[in-house]
Amino acid sequence: MHRYLQGVRGDRAFRVITLGSLIIITGFFIVIIVSLLTYTDWKTIGSSFLAPETLFAIKLSLITASITTILAVAVAIPVAYAISKNEFFGKNLVDSLLDLPIVISPVAIGAALLVFFNTPLGNSINNNLLRFVFSVPGIVLAQFTIVSALAIRLLKSTFDNIDVRYEQVARTLGCSKPEAFFKVVIPLARNGLVASGILTWARAVGEFGATVTLAGATAMRTETLPISIFLNLSSANIEQAVALIVILVIISLVALLLVRLITGRRYSI
Amino acid sequence: MIEIRNLSIHLGDFSLKNLNLSVKDREYFVILGPSGAGKTVFIECLAGLHKIKSGEIWINGDSVATLKPEERHVGYVPQDYVLFPFLNVAENIQFGLKHGKYDKQHRQKRLASLAELLGIDHLLRRDTFTLSGGERQRVALARALAISPRILLMDEPLSALDVQTSKYLRLELRRIHQELGVTTIHITHNHLEAEELADRMAIMSAGEIVQTGQPDEIFFSPQNEAVTRFTGSLNILDCSSCRELVPGLIEVNCSGLRIVIPHDEAEMQKIAISPRDIYISDILPPGPSLNRFKGTINTLDAGTATARVNVRVGNVALNAELPSELAKEMNLAIGQEVYLILRLRRLKALGNVEPNRSEKYGWYYQEII
Numbered sequence: 001m002h003r004y005l006q007g008v009r010g011d012r013a014f015r016v017i018t019l020g021s022l023i024i025i026t027g028f029f030i031v032i033i034v035s036l037l038t039y040t041d042w043k044t045i046g047s048s049f050l051a052p053e054t055l056f057a058i059k060l061s062l063i064t065a066s067i068t069t070i071l072a073v074a075v076a077i078p079v080a081y082a083i084s085k086n087e088f089f090g091k092n093l094v095d096s097l098l099d100l101p102i103v104i105s106p107v108a109i110g111a112a113l114l115v116f117f118n119t120p121l122g123n124s125i126n127n128n129l130l131r132f133v134f135s136v137p138g139i140v141l142a143q144f145t146i147v148s149a150l151a152i153r154l155l156k157s158t159f160d161n162i163d164v165r166y167e168q169v170a171r172t173l174g175c176s177k178p179e180a181f182f183k184v185v186i187p188l189a190r191n192g193l194v195a196s197g198i199l200t201w202a203r204a205v206g207e208f209g210a211t212v213t214l215a216g217a218t219a220m221r222t223e224t225l226p227i228s229i230f231l232n233l234s235s236a237n238i239e240q241a242v243a244l245i246v247i248l249v250i251i252s253l254v255a256l257l258l259v260r261l262i263t264g265r266r267y268s269i
Numbered sequence: 270m271i272e273i274r275n276l277s278i279h280l281g282d283f284s285l286k287n288l289n290l291s292v293k294d295r296e297y298f299v300i301l302g303p304s305g306a307g308k309t310v311f312i313e314c315l316a317g318l319h320k321i322k323s324g325e326i327w328i329n330g331d332s333v334a335t336l337k338p339e340e341r342h343v344g345y346v347p348q349d350y351v352l353f354p355f356l357n358v359a360e361n362i363q364f365g366l367k368h369g370k371y372d373k374q375h376r377q378k379r380l381a382s383l384a385e386l387l388g389i390d391h392l393l394r395r396d397t398f399t400l401s402g403g404e405r406q407r408v409a410l411a412r413a414l415a416i417s418p419r420i421l422l423m424d425e426p427l428s429a430l431d432v433q434t435s436k437y438l439r440l441e442l443r444r445i446h447q448e449l450g451v452t453t454i455h456i457t458h459n460h461l462e463a464e465e466l467a468d469r470m471a472i473m474s475a476g477e478i479v480q481t482g483q484p485d486e487i488f489f490s491p492q493n494e495a496v497t498r499f500t501g502s503l504n505i506l507d508c509s510s511c512r513e514l515v516p517g518l519i520e521v522n523c524s525g526l527r528i529v530i531p532h533d534e535a536e537m538q539k540i541a542i543s544p545r546d547i548y549i550s551d552i553l554p555p556g557p558s559l560n561r562f563k564g565t566i567n568t569l570d571a572g573t574a575t576a577r578v579n580v581r582v583g584n585v586a587l588n589a590e591l592p593s594e595l596a597k598e599m600n601l602a603i604g605q606e607v608y609l610i611l612r613l614r615r616l617k618a619l620g621n622v623e624p625n626r627s628e629k630y631g632w633y634y635q636e637i638i
Contacts, residue, residue: 165351168318171338172345173365173416187355 033249040242048243056220057228058247064136064224065204068143072151072204073197080155081181085164101149109145110213117214138215139222143204151200158192159185195259202255206248270294271315271420271452276324278314285311285476288324292420292469295450297443299463302473308456309348311473312422315454316345329419339368344418344451348425350409352397358408359393365416383411386445403434407441414449421453427462439465464488472496488617489539503541503617504587511537519618524584529559530616537618546615547589549578550608551599560611566603571596580609 048054083095101109116122117133125132132138162185170180186193208226215222217231225248232241271292278285285307292298302308313319315326317338326334333341352361359380366376384390387407392400400408406426413421426442427435443466446453456473457463463470464484471481474495480487489505491497506523514520519532521540530540548554554561564582576596578589587609601607 163351165347166353168313168316168338169345169347169351170364171318172316172341172343173412174339174368176337176339179368184353187353190355 036242036245036249040239044239045243045246048240049247051240053220053223053228054240054244054247057223057225057244060136060139060223061205061225064139064143065201065207068140068147068204069151069197069201071140071144072148072200073155073193075148076151076155076196076200077193080152081159081185083152084156084159098149098152101146102153106142106146106207106209106211107213110142110210113142113145113210113214133214134216134218134222136215136222139211139224142210142214143207146207146210147200147204150203151196154196154199155189155192158189158196161192162188191262195263198255198259198262202252205251270327270329271298271454272325272327273315274325274327276311276314276326277322278310278319279322280310280319283307283310283476285314288478290471290478290481292452292454294329295452297446297453297455297466297468299467299470300454300456300473300478301458301460301463301470302456303458306473307476308458308473309424312345312424312454312456315420316343316422317341342416342419344413344416344421346406346409346413346421346423346426349429350405352400352405352408352412354397356397357393358389358395358397358400361397361408362393362411362415364412379415383414386448387411387441401434402430403438406430406438410442410445414451418451421451423453423455425457426455428457428459435462442466485617489541503543504547505539505541506585507539508537521618526562526583526585528611528616529613530618531613532618534618539618541617542611542615544577544588544590546612547587548610548612549580549589549591549596549599549601550610551601551605553608554610560613560616562609562611564607564609566601566605566607569596569601569603576601578607580607582609 079098083091083098114133117126130137132141166184166188167177167180170184171177175183205224206226207224208230211222211224212227212230217223217227219231223231225244229241229244229248232238232244271290273288273290276285276288288311300308300311310319314321317333317336317340321334324334325332328341328343353364356364362380362383363376366379371379380393381390384393387410389404389407389411392404392408397405397408406429410423410426427438430438439462442455455462455466467484469481469483470487471478472487472495473479480492480496487496488503506526506528508521508523510522511519514529517531517533519530519534519537521528521530521537523540528540530537562582564580564587567579567581567586569579570577571593574593575590576593578591578596578601580587580589589609599607
């Protein structure tokens with residue numbers, strides 16, 4: 001094995017394997033996307049796009065994902081900062097607990113939320129405070145439960161990369177701890193904040209498992225883009241489903257390109 | 270004035286133990302020590318960035334040990350300068366002013382005077398990531414000075430710079446200190462910086478201050494091995510007689526060795542030279558015969574990078590250092606006869622009369638030969 005890795009032949013083989021893998025995996029995704037576009041024509045996609053059900057799904061998805069993102073990032077900023085900059089007993093346990101929604105199946109999380117709303121406390125919240133089960137607030141709650149973990153993870157990594165000495169210098173220049181946070185840490189984290197906001201939003205737009213379990217799949221009521229795809233596939237309305245998938249792909253692609261554009265700025269922390 | 274009494278702090282495995290230090294008003298004080306000696310932790314304690322375990326810190330008569338960093342009014346220049354990358358040069362300098370009770374007019378005036386003092390007027394609109402190392406250092410210094418601090422703390426301010434820039438900025442630091450007169454603590458691992466800048470200095474090793482005094486006292490009378498390591502194991506020779514050859518050039522008799530040294534006073538007790546400033550040659554080198562001596566190798570210790578040689582010249586034994594490769598090339602061996610050349614401008618004199626420091630160190634600033 002060792003001698004195959006040496007010399008010009010080894011270098012060439014290494015290059016072929018790494019670049020070959022890249023070409024194969026990129027090709028795999030391109031084939032899937034192209035198959036969507038060839039399955040139907042742009043005219044059908046256009047007309048499906050303008051269908052009231054599609055417009056409702058797009059509108060509901062954009063609104064719920066935006067509310068979810070604002071809530072998730074607002075919670076994630078202090079939480080991520082606290083984990084990033086403090087050492088405390090049980091930190092690893094807390095850190096792992098916050099990561100759970102990233103690895104657990106969203107359906108399981110949706111089901112857990114549903115079970116919670118069947119407990120006396122959950123029932124009381126659902127009946128007296130805000131109705132979550134099979135309703136639009138349920139979509140936001142389901143999305144929030146899934147994506148807040150992602151927002152915390154992304155922001156923690158941003159805060160980890162900010163040298164504590166920036167805050168220290170700001171303190172010696174007269175800032176209190178909160179002032180140093182808002183006047184130094186937040187500007188330094190700006191790119192990371194925007195990037196994690198976009199990724200969180202894109203993930204919220206695509207959330208399905210937890211949403212369908214908690215908020216249900218009721219047409220023109222709790223019908224987000226992924227739920228609409230599911231409903232259309234269930235009723236064998238493939239063209240409509242394809243149009244919705246194309247929209248979802250475009251939204252996600254634009255979001256990811258934006259993240260790369262922002263994080264590739266001239267100074268990044 | 271800064272007064273530190275019995276300062277102790279524990280940070281993980283590292284600790285500072287019962288540090289005592291007194292820095293006079295308007296003094297430029299240098300703390301010299303190796304990496305890991307605790308220098309950075311020490312000045313971070315003064316800036317309020319670590320909670321101390323016990324002890325007292327007094328600045329200009331006020332006890333500040335329990336104050337937060339923002340309440341201490343201390344100028345702090347961290348290593349690598351830590352300029353805010355989202356602000357331009359002018360905004361960086363004015364950062365501290367925006368948190369004080371200063372109006373816009375005062376801020377502009379202060380910015381202009383500091384920019385002029387530090388020679389950075391032309392950089393004010395630049396983004397910080399476009400600056401060179403020397404420019405960043407001056408901006409960081411301006412930012413720290415903008416708040417008119419009671420004291421100035423500098424953490425290895427010259428260590429990230431190339432030799433020429435560092436040399437130039439040592440002069441600049443001295444000039445700025447003379448103009449502003451702010452009490453300064455500067456920490457470094459470079460003994461040349463300490464020699465050139467310090468009014469007084471301290472040697473720090475393993476979390477303790479092992480010697481404090483004027484650079485001459487420390488370099489000529491190191492109290493222990495830790496101090497000697499930092500003063501470069503100087504060759505210190507007693508002078509039995511001196512005579513002026515021409516104004517500014519003295520010939521000194523050190524146990525029979527006649528050494529020429531640039532000095533204004535015709536009286537001196539001791540002279541010193543670092544082993545790094547003594548050249549060794551196996552053949553008689555060309556050129557004037559000033560400060561050249563023939564001797565015999567007493568001991569030879571060839572390390573991986575540096576070879577240490579002890580050479581007996583008459584009644585005097587001198588330590589010299591040279592790259593191991595060169596020692597190997599010359600086939601140096603114990604008992605071999607070699608020629609020593611003492612670098613004229615690296616000879617230090619301890620006179621009976623203490624000249625003022627600018628006279629004393631003026632010749633250091635010249636290009637060494």
